[in-house]
Amino acid sequence: MRHARKALLLGLAAALVAGAVTAQVNYTKYVALGDSLTAGYSAGALTKFYQDYSFPEILAKQFGITSFQQPTISDPGIGSYGTVLRLTALTLGPTGVVPVIGPTPGASGQPINAMLATPYNNLGIPGALAGDLATKTGDITKLLTGHIDPNTLMFDIVLRDGQHTALEQAISLSPTFVTVWIGNNDVLGAALAGVALEGVTLTPKAVFQQEYTTLIGGLRQYLPTAGIVVATVPDVTAIPFVTTIKPYLVNPATGAHIPLLGEAGPLTESDYVTLGASALLAKGIGIPAAAGGTGLPLPEGSVDATGLHTGVILRAGEIAAIEARTGDINTIIKATAAQFNAKVVDVNAIFANIVTHGVMVGGIELGPAFLTGGIFGYDGVHPQRLGYAVLANEMIKVLNVAYGTNVPQVDLRPFLTGEGSLTTVSAKSMQFSQEAAIATIKLFAPNALMDKLEVGTHVVRRHIAERPDRSPAGLLNP
């Protein structure tokens, strides 16, 4: 550990004296800053199975980099205290397809290269907010000595030395090329908690502006010639975690819609129910008595003197607030990029295009649908390996245009069909634990809320009340 810290310091010093290298973009020394989406997090865990195909890892391979270092955790990873969410069964339930997704049994994964003597090239920290990258540190000794602190776990895994922030570690590596994809958690927390509240689950605009400018400005100050690429924040209200469960049941006899019940009254067709409601719906909560349910309402979520109570409903107004803030953040990201001579990968536009038009791969149309869409993984929030690969290719297209380079796209066939070098997922029999669900949500939520999230969340099973509208058209490629 001491060696590692010394190396970090030396690297940092070296960065400070490093002069201009070249005016053109040079992908040979790449560092990725970001959150879980940069880390290659998926299925509720940080685990090698997905980290090996994080988008920065894919980009690095396409750049020809052979030693791209990541804070790899052996399978089944660390996330829900050592659980990977995997599918155990798909059965036909009364309201549609009912998948049971559960954690892999067995011991947690362990850090594979925690003693690496330099900072990691992939500095994506699950759960990180924009403001965290230039302010927070992490200490791996807590994990290695068995004193796991869930509040800082991911920072401890990625940043390790207890002294240097992600920004400082990135600079210390003297990268020639940096990607920064941050800000997702500044709006995602609202979607996950089912509560959109300024300053609680949504980062205020002025705060984000200041934090983001500090981050990108700091990078540019110390890396005056590096290629810096920033990514925008996708519309988190279009992810399967939010869109999968409809706010109504369908009367099979008449086709009429029967609204689900929330604490503030029946849901309207423009309200959303998160995957967090699946276990409650399975118990009849949220379903009117006349439709065979309990007549008890689904929690809306709230904040009071005792803290934040997560809900499973996003009312139309909350969706609007999240989308508006996403728009604010993306405006800030683009303006800041222009200010500091950084290029923009508009992931928001890329994702919107996938939601609207799908993406064809070898005659199969991929889309945002949960489980069958091919883009998102089991947590309904993060891409699975194929999704990360599709994203990496979209980024490569943007880089090639922005910098006039000719980086080859990654071959999607192994991701799509399993032919080639990828290993495949093997489904295992398992149960889903409540702790796993809570821990999963904690990883995405703002750190300040972590303790409060312990209460009120009972996701014991994920459940699709009704297949997405696109099915079966979405199931069959046209």
Next chain:
Amino acid sequence: MRMARRTGLLALAACLLLVPAASHGAGFALFEHGARAIALGGAFGATADDPTAIYFNPAGIAFLQGTQVAMGVYFIDGSSTFSGANPYPGQGYSVGMKSQIFYPPHIYLTGELTPDLHWGLGVFAPFGLGTWWPNDYAGKYISKRVTIQAIDVNPTLSYKLTDNLAVAAGVDYFYSELDLTRSIGVINPYTQQAAEVGQVHLYTDYKGGWGWNVGLLGKLDGGFSIGATYRSNVKVNYTGKASFTQFPTGYADFDAIVASQVPFGSKVGAKTSIKFPDEVRLALAWHGQKWGIEGDVIRMGWSSFKSLAIDMPSQPALSEVRPEDYKDSNSYRLGVEYKASPSLAWQIGALYDKSPVPTISVSPLLPDADRKGASIGASIGLTPKTRLDVSYMYLKFSDRGTQGMNFDNYEGNYKTTANLFGFTVVHRF
């Protein structure tokens, strides 16, 4: 009853008629409708001096003597290989089209109603497509096997205005069918990868469509002749069935969900239509005592082929539309003939066809490309009234890459060649 029997016979004739692996006029047009014309590179619209003129320029039959018949067959052996590119199916991936030999036949009859008014009846295959890839290849979700057949039954009348000028008009009745097979791919939630859950086989009945054609042939001083023809669009509306077959994936509950959404084991009514392109041909020839030469320019109105829309009224979710967006295209043909003796003539020819297929539509269904062809042939007098024409053509398609633009995101490079060999027997009664 008579109608039914006639339809049955034509359908039988149609079944005998198989079409090439990669079509051999631009797009999926065929021009292998006479061995001598093929030997001349397809440049025959201003020569048009045997019954195959019914296709190449019907005005030519006004100059034929007595009752004549021409019949023959063309064997077409095409070969396509595909090399993948990223992002799918990836660099290093390659696959060859399955070998198929097609043999579209042709039959023509001509006769005199009056010395100046001649009749003709031709049966040939003006359009055809047959592509067949291995069952497990990477493009199986786009197309595994396609057959498009169109047989033209073409009665025509040709009138000699002067000794040197004739005009003709004819009717085209197309008998056509489609047959398409592809796999159905769905993301399997267990593996988060595509699973081949089944296949859909769409096949139509033989359906008809009407068109017409006109021709003009003028013989000028000094051995020159000019020809011009127009063949109209023909639209065929197809009805047929789509049959769905399930392939177990090894995940029983997943298979059950898929089966709940796809009508496996049943046949679903399907409809589609194709508007076959019109065609203008301008031809100029010169014939001396021993030598003859001809050049033709052909423009095909392929922009009529906008999309292939498969409509399943009872299963709207399974309907699909494949954009095709073909462009009008030109073909250039050149042929030279040398009459070595009264009973032996040699021909050589060359052609260049521009592909009508835009880059986004270059797909396993039809990996079309610009093509160059070289041909050689001979006409051998067997008896004073019977002639045997034999010819061979080699077609080299330009390498065709999808340039990352393919509609299905099936990217790569196609290399296609074809060998064509055939004969026609021409007999004058």
